[in-house]
Amino acid sequence: MKNIVGRLALVTSSLLICTQLWAEPKRPECLAPAKPGGGFDITCKLAQGGLHEAGLLEAPMRVTYMPGGIGAVAYNAVVAQRPDEPGTLTAWSSGSLLNLAQGKFGRYDEKAVRWLAAIGTDYGAVTVREDSPLEDFDDLIEALRKDPAAQVIGAGGTIGSQDWMQAAMVARAAGVNPKQLRYVAFEGGGEPMTALLGGHVQVVTSGIGEATAQLAAGKVRVLAVLSDERLPGDLASIPTAKEQGFDVTWPIARGFYVGPKVSDEDYDWWKQRFDTLLASEGFAKLREQRDLLPLSITGDELQAYVYKQVEQYKALADEFGLVR
Template sequence: MTKRLVGALITSAVLTFGAGGAATAAECIAPANPGGGWDFTCRQIGKIMFDIGAVDKPVQVTNMPGAGGGLAFGNVVNERSDDTDLIVAASTATTTRLAQNAYAGMTADQVRFVGAIGADPGVIVVAADSAFQSLGDLVEAIKADPGSVAFAGGSAVGGFDHMKPLMVLKEGGFTDITKVKYIGVDGGADAITQTVGGFTQAMTGDMSEVVSFLSNGDIRVIAVLTDERVPGFEDIPTAKEQGYDVVAVNWRGLYVPKDISDARFDEWAGKLQQVADSPEWAQAMADNGLAPFTKVGGDFQSYIDGLVADIAALSKELGVTQ
């Protein structure tokens, strides 16, 4: 027996589902490096699925960074379109890129969006020793000299992380957004590293990506992009209370290959709903600054259809797409 066949048999045995269903293998692709939001989604949801008995074996997490999630999306569409055992971490960043045709012609209807069970508040972050003490300080510096401030974010250029500071700047009266410097990297952890290291002056991302860096004292969050302050992080002011009426949350969820059966789609939706209803997920949200946001199955797919259309329109208004 070849080593490859032995490995395949071992992998299949390790990843077998239980919970009264047919034997299948569970894998979650995180389309970025370890440490970012998509990685968090796969690891937390996969772990809780196992902990609460939705699956009877641990879910394997595969990190597949590249092209702001496009590499993983293309792999699913082109190579695994009928894989019933695959889930993929997704977020508002995913739909933003699809709305902006950032995945080389691939579209949102080439997969099925199975659900979201939390919203990650957007944040604007600076290094702990930064001279910027408030969101206003940052905006005024850019208005005075647009080239003096560069942002790092875990999305590609024109993606949702990129759009967050652009929306804030627009609210602040700055409209020449093409002059704003932005560096897209693979995941929030890399974006924070860029900022803490002094390569960029600010990071734009999500609360779950910065919690550990915040507790370590590496960074300061100068604004959270929510209607109200986030429970557990009440000392961080919103952009709205600083005079910038911007709300930008990043839902956390999953998509699955398009060609799986409706029954299998509903099965994944049910497992995700089990996670959403669990005290373990409530604790994970509290620990990581997530707000409740539960849409699963067909309800979520309808929401995605509308979201893609809305983001396409907003992107055109902001000038990041034609």
């Protein structure tokens, strides 16, 4: 009897191990829907490092860049060409949801993919070069009021993108029509910062995480972070727009989705990994190093969050006269 029980335990254990090994994707990949250096890149590399350091992924995850339409090309590729790939995660942000709300991802809406995890939140920021004559946010507001086209504003994404939306909200705070701004669109968050350093634009609106490297190097100044309160840690010295008298806020959630035909088993495997990762102290430190604040949502809860956000962005798009 003992031998039979022992054999059954051994078989059960072996089956469990085999199932676990079978469930892990052979070639895990994170699609960053922009060029290197922006928020999507940060998101993918955060998962890449976090899952590896926590021992939650045996095979190394590679990061693949698929720029185009601030997420539209990657979204369409996943839905139409790679819908059932269990190892493919794609980074998304609040900007992705804003574009979905405006129909910028073509015929696919927010229900076309399986929303997997939100792993942190960034905040918008308004950045200038260190030698800019604009010393604070009020200087920018006054400059826009005097001549809305005098300051060339660079950002990742065309009219209607989340970086444009930040610029539009700044313009609204100044009592200026956003259509009067000189706005230059780039693909992703890395290019605007390069243009700023080269003197091709005078102001950049982006996520604060996209500015921290140049901020630490002393090459730029952040006039305002678009959060309700000052951010913690090394960014605590940066004032918010609100404390400077202007009610402009822009939180930026970041996370991942998978294809619409990924099996429940594979989806649940990833969900369990992210649930474990998001609860760990090690990941909290990694997230803080990337200047992201906690936002841990997975599975059905995330799906509800996404659907609600898209509806709110539809209302905001209507408010700014953006065509859907």
